[in-house]
Amino acid sequence: MKRELGIARCGLACCLCSENQKCGGCGSNECPDNDWCENKKCSMEKGITHCYKCKEDCKKGLLNKIKPYAFTLFMKRYGEEKLLDCLAENEKKGIVYHREGITGDYDDFDDVEQLVEFIVTGKR
Numbered sequence: 001m002k003r004e005l006g007i008a009r010c011g012l013a014c015c016l017c018s019e020n021q022k023c024g025g026c027g028s029n030e031c032p033d034n035d036w037c038e039n040k041k042c043s044m045e046k047g048i049t050h051c052y053k054c055k056e057d058c059k060k061g062l063l064n065k066i067k068p069y070a071f072t073l074f075m076k077r078y079g080e081e082k083l084l085d086c087l088a089e090n091e092k093k094g095i096v097y098h099r100e101g102i103t104g105d106y107d108d109f110d111d112v113e114q115l116v117e118f119i120v121t122g123k124r
């Protein structure tokens, strides 16, 4: 885990992204989605660093996917550092963020609260 890359504006975990060998994270503007990312554009216009700092319950852009939505909800509740702590702990337990392509153990959920619980406990 490259903790220093942190979490992208949308809630995706740059620190664990399989692209992060060649991409320096959301703030580097090297993300393949950089030029059309709705969450990046909107949060920059609002003058906030991340969607989790936004008061709206929003499903725009990547927030229509359960993983960035749940990570964003988690950070609204517990903060970014706590999310990074949990992701680091879960990695030690063998939980994989990107197992195949851009999907992994945090993607196989239909219920956002169950995913938040999984982030906290590392158990399902």
Ligand code: SF4
Pocket: 008, 012, 013, 014, 015, 017, 018, 019, 020, 023, 024, 025, 026, 027, 030, 031, 032
């Ligand atoms: S590709 Fe996107 S999600 Fe992955 S490290 Fe780069 S900015 Fe982050």
Ligand code: SF4
Pocket: 038, 039, 042, 043, 046, 050, 051, 052, 054, 055, 056, 058, 059, 060, 061
């Ligand atoms: S409205 Fe949606 S996309 Fe825009 S900053 Fe808020 S959460 Fe992000």
